[in-house]
Amino acid sequence: MAVTEPPLSLLPPAGLLIGDDWHGSSSGGTVTHVYPASGQPTADVVVAGATEVGLAVTRAREALPAWRAMPANQRRDLMLRLAALIEAEAEPLSQLQTLEIGLPCQLTRQMPAVAADYFRYNAGWLDKIGGEVVTTWPVRALDYTLDEPYGVVAIIIPWNGPLVSLGQMLGAALAAGNTVVLKPPELAPFVALRIGGLMLAAGFPPGVVNVVPGGPAAGEALVGHPGVDKVHFTGGADTARSVLAAAARNLTPVALELGGKSPHLIFPDAELRLAARLAMAGAVALSGQGCANGTRVLVHASVYDEVVDIIAARMAKVAVGDPLDQRTIMGPVVSARACDRILAVIDRARTTKSGRLVHGGHRLDGDLAGGYFIAPTAFADVDPSSELAQEEIFGPVVSIMRFGNEAEALRLAEDTRYGLGAYLHTNDLRRAHRVSRALTAGTVWVNGEPGGLPSAPFGGTKQSGYGRIGGLAGVREFLRPKNIWMAV
Structure with missing residues (x-):
């Protein structure tokens, strides 16, 4: 394109x-x-x-x-x-x-x-x-x-x-x-x-x-x-x-x-395809350059492999290219400096083996070689203490980690110095309320994506x-x- x-x-x-x-x-x-x-x-x-x-x-x-x-x-x-x-x-x-x-x-x-x-x-x-x-x-x-x-x-x-x-x-x-x-x-x-x-x-x-x-x-x-x-x-x-x-x-x-490093929690009773699509949006929306993007994807072990596969398959279908083409879903990152910085994070993750690359991880070439296009990127099995899991990359990269129970999910979600947003997918109403209260974040989105509501307050806690x-x-x-x- x-x-x-x-x-x-x-x-x-x-x-x-x-x-x-x-x-x-x-x-x-x-x-x-x-x-x-x-x-x-x-x-x-x-x-x-x-x-x-x-x-x-x-x-x-x-x-x-x-x-x-x-x-x-x-x-x-x-x-x-x-x-x-x-x-x-x-x-x-x-x-x-x-x-x-x-x-x-x-x-x-x-x-x-x-x-x-x-x-x-x-x-x-x-x-x-x-x-x-x-x-x-x-x-x-x-x-x-x-x-x-x-x-x-x-x-x-x-x-x-x-x-x-x-x-x-x-x-x-x-x-x-x-x-x-x-x-x-x-x-x-x-x-x-x-x-x-x-x-x-x-x-x-x-x-x-x-x-x-x-x-x-x-x-x-x-x-x-x-x-x-x-x-x-x-x-x-x-x-x-x-x-x-x-x-x-x-x-x-x-x-x-x-900024933020927002967790995206997916429980086994969630609508998995919807949850995976919205989790993928952490990398794709604004080319990952959104402060509230859900870039730390936390998935219950019983559905972990399925969600990883869905995210990778959907990323492969994302239309990346000319921003003036109405079919394009994802454009470039903002500058050459940002492009180099993001690719350096990806390279360090490969070198340190802090995650398993399941899609992307490279700059796009061909017709897009002159611009600052990076393929939507997902790492699975990410080390929770790694740069991938802890630092705001501000680029098209999501980090996927597994949890075994609700307590572990909350521990992983809270293991960050940021507190801007959090995402939660479950059809258990009691869990939705319980986990939403427990998360340290300015906004929690449950079973959906952020909307531009002028009437809703938005802001952060901790270093957000x-x-x-x-x-x-x-x-x-x-x-x-x-x-x-x-x-x-």
Whole structure:
């Protein structure tokens, strides 16, 4: 399956969006974006430096008083108008996400509707945010709370699904009444810039959202800026430590949505073909580049061989190839660096014999040789203490292990420093509730796959971070209560 190049006419104006000005140059210089499916350059990306980050924070702070004072119904209507524009621009936004990171169009065509739903859901809370009356004793007094925005929020989004991330985090921050400096990664800046332009078209006042693509230097300048009142970061644990160190200079509060190594438990009474298909999705969905993907597959010994065979057989049928072909299920990984890193993990697993390779394990050649395509890969009989079982690979690799009983399943599931998600397959309702309660994870999915529910909170425990996106909890992440006590 040959690879076609996306039309470069999709690209938004090159530069940074600060206020309502597009900055075509920056003290941070430029980097070259590469289309992951072909390995060919597409455009030079303007990268923010400390100067531009500082200007963006200034514009956000200048816009804050008027944005907070704007009647809630007017701010709500702006967000609803943005959601409508996103849906009207669904096809260009879909293709732009494919161009950015090589996601198959079959997947990216679903994302504009999901993002629009998040904006609509958060808009629905905007005119309902208030506070509560607090009971007082022993004195006579009126005590009440007000839910107030933090002020200027720095949002750092990941490259593996920027459009949905924008709906989740940007929608909640705006609903809470904050202004935003948004830093998309240099690997995937285009969707965020396009959304910034749509916000101006929808009528958002300049400066309410500023878009400054950049790398680590821009991130450090943003997180450490004294004009930032809160930080929301999505990414890896190592970068999170740097974010926390920079934010500590001003004691700026931080919310973190980090990685995972989610267990996928399959009990013998499960619908095995469904369970195996969803377990395989840990490698195939987003080419394995999803923080909540179920990449540690734990299978009861009585059905272990059957599940391994089903996973290997299904992987052999996965259509890997041109992301712009609607038949493609799985595309490339995001970059040459990521490709080399993932293949190195696979090679080390072979060398150390920490698992038995049952499918994949190689880079694809032929028509796909120029891109960063890795075959969907499964290792069985994986050593629970190995790199395969313990480290977030963030690529198309699943590790399959067996267990003998429920206690052993839970011990293996809990044997990780991560706690983002967990998957459970059983038709025993009591077991489903019992195991779900026992698992240390922000979300447990039972007998199904994750859906984009704007009303559901999502976030991690342990080294998968803290804080929530989605639901009322996601809005409250960007609010802080003020208590007011009046003597009567």
